[in-house]
Amino acid sequence: MYEYLYELIKEDIADGKLKADEKLPSKRGLSQHLQISVKTVENAYEQLLLEGYIRSEEKRGYYVNKIAVVTGGAPGYAAPVKRFQEETYLADLTANNIRYDRFPFATWAKVMRETLTDYNTSLLKTVPFNGVLQLREAIADHLNRYRGMQVSADHIIIGAGTEYLYNRLLQLLGPDVKFGVENPGYRKITKIYDENGVEWDYVNIDDKGMKVDELRMKDINVAHVSPEHHFPIGLVMPVARRQELLNWAAAEPGRYIIEDDFDCEFRMQGKPIPSIQSRDRSHRVIYMNTFSKTMVPSLRIGYMVLPEKLMEKYISTMNFYSCTVSGFEQYAMAAFIEKGYFERHIKRLVNDYRGRREKICRMFRESRLSEISTIYQDDAGTHFLLHVKTSLSDVEIKWAVRQKGILINCLSEYCFADADKYHGILVIHYSDMDEATLKLVIAAFEEIFL
Template sequence: MRSLYADHVLERMQFMQEGTLQQRLLSCMQLAIAEGIFPRATRLPATRDLARELSVSRNTVLNVYENLMAQGYVTARTGSGTWIAENLPEGSLHTPRNAAVIDSMTAKPAALSKRGASLLGHANASPYQWGAFVPGAPDVTQFPHKLFSQIQARLNREPDVERLIYSSQGGCMHLREALAEYLSVARSVHANADQIIITEGIHQAVDLVSRVLCDPGDQVWIEEPGYWGTRNLLRINGLKIHAVAVDEQGLIPDLPARSRAPKMIFVTPSHQYPLGVHLSLERRKQLLDLARKHKTWLVEDDYDSEFRFSGQPFPSLQGFEPDAPVIYMGTFSKTLYPALRLGYLVVPKALAQPLRVAAAELYRGGHLLVQRALAEFIQKGHYMAHIRRMRKLYSQRRRFMVSLIERYLGAAFLPLVNHEAGLHLVMNLPMGCDDVAVAALALRRGVKVRPLSQYYMHPQERRGLLLGFACVDERQCQDAFGTLKGCLAEMGII
């Protein structure tokens, strides 16, 4: 079997036509060393071995090694072979390839498709995903990593073949069964394992249902304000987006006379994102009536319903009526940790097979070993125990955040919707102030907040800041809040 060194040299020499064999081989190795493809302070293959792998004479390789040594690219260690030098000769830094790299860095931007340019033009994903006050970030340090690793290690010792190949069945059956049982109890979701499709989070779930159930140009409704990630996915899939206002009772499902009914309505009924209201009983009935009448799919995003800290939990919209036209989406990103990249869809029976096949075609499902471990984690009660612990911790942190706002800023800055739930709250700001500028100033001072105005599709007077409290302890929270208060004072808001 050839070494990687020989493979690289053989590949590159195919594009070299000028010079003798020895000259071409020398040039290849100089470039590979200068570019770091052959790392510094590593050992080169023995001359005899490399000659055999390249099907050239050993004398050719010996002469190349001697030239490399004379030029300072390699050194010889008695009894230990030939090693690439730690400090390369100055001339090696000015190879033609390096010049091409520099040129490419200063070249004009590549031409993108209209769709690609639109996606980047509306991109909103933050590079900051941890710390005060990143909205929606769970405290990933509190997850029982050791316990979960032990489950994984045991299952991984002798894995079944089925867990090492592509998944075309909507994910691990053990996990789908565990989820069907859990969701029935915790969220009043009516479904069996065959109706559950494992995804890599909410984004993939939105992409799947919007691609398979909508055509470009179809109208869909989203909440105003609403989650920018859903909005951007629908836009990139060519759908016509209509933002529907949200009030203290949730989305207002009003379809004007002679208006075209939407193909889908995306809604967060249990804890509206980002305002935090829940969809009232009357609005739920109206929404379901509208969906049944116009054959519209309701897509329920139940992203963090596990974290309600007072009062009765609100059941899912999916389980509100038998055979409701609802596609239910959930994720483990908030309850466990985002990098797990696991979520799920619960779909009506008529959609189960088509969406399962489409998911296999589009995404080639995997991560089955992790899914199997998560199934056991749920079935043995560890998942619910973790949620109970985190619910208590997040409740304490939310109360502390509210107390800081009340003590240092006053009641006018408290959330207009004060439901005790979720991993963030919206701090109210005076009408018309520049919440984007406040967020930018806070970021320069090391505090990460998101402006409420960026969650609206259309201009609004209302202003606020999304403050994530879940991933910061009380000391960090107080220090960061002091910095944020200073930003508000500097901008004349307080």
């Protein structure tokens, strides 16, 4: 009751119906007029006093304070403007969306329950700036077994995804650094560079990866590469080019390699090649990875491994930044790795994706599209390239496909230069594609291109 009365008086003051310095009825007088208790009026007046709408003058009563009259309607009641609306599509081929029926919900729930029991009060404590020790140790062990890396848990920093960690890394490396990115390559990283105001340039790739001679020619200090699975081309950087990169980094002080191990777990043929970091003897490789691709995107746990010199600088200058991942999720992820669940989960995903990839590629090759199309890189990660012979421009392709309810990206969109040489090449992400949807996609493509 008092809240309602308070709102009415406040609205009258804000609208100018109650003028500045106007005297309000006494508590008793207003209570008798409204036939409510004196206590109700007193509580309403107290709240108005607290917020400064009225003042109390000793032995005189309550008076309205001078408040600017609100114009343009009552605050909080304007219809909100919708800035973003999530659209739905027949198929989204632009990103690797996880198949939720392949996520081990029961096991993850079991691990979370055990985490609550095993760590109870530890979950309430402040997380160290570099992340929970148990998770950093689990990651170090995983990298040793899976990527051939001998790293200390003390060199690992946990953060809410690689985008957050890139921002911290750019701050750590400082403003006087020039970054080199692969062309074609992942465009989001350059947007992060632009937002942070750092200098960058593209470096062309050949069939072995980033061209090292262009790094020298363009005076690059930090090379950003994805050697295990280049995105979107899908090539794997051979050992000779990796060593060439390491030699380039070691030749001058201040040079570093950012090894983005994107999609490294999803090798469809053979074993993963040891990371560039595992061959680094000059401590010039910054290793980046995330669990968003292997677990679920909403589990925002990424990590970077810093070489000794950069780790010392981070500790001395940036340890005031709080860790951005909850302790509960970190302890749970650590247990998921330590108990072998993560490795088994990866194996199941790889087997599922391998079978799905073979089936999808076969359906494309057995369709009428095969007359005008070729599939490239059908063993690289969770996407492949479909080259279509067409007179349509890439912009026209995207528009025509979108009219069919399908989202698609063309390889030319990942280029910083020489985009024309990749005309008509579609980047097909397939990780959550079911057979029924794929048939509709192929039928739509046949209508557009044939």
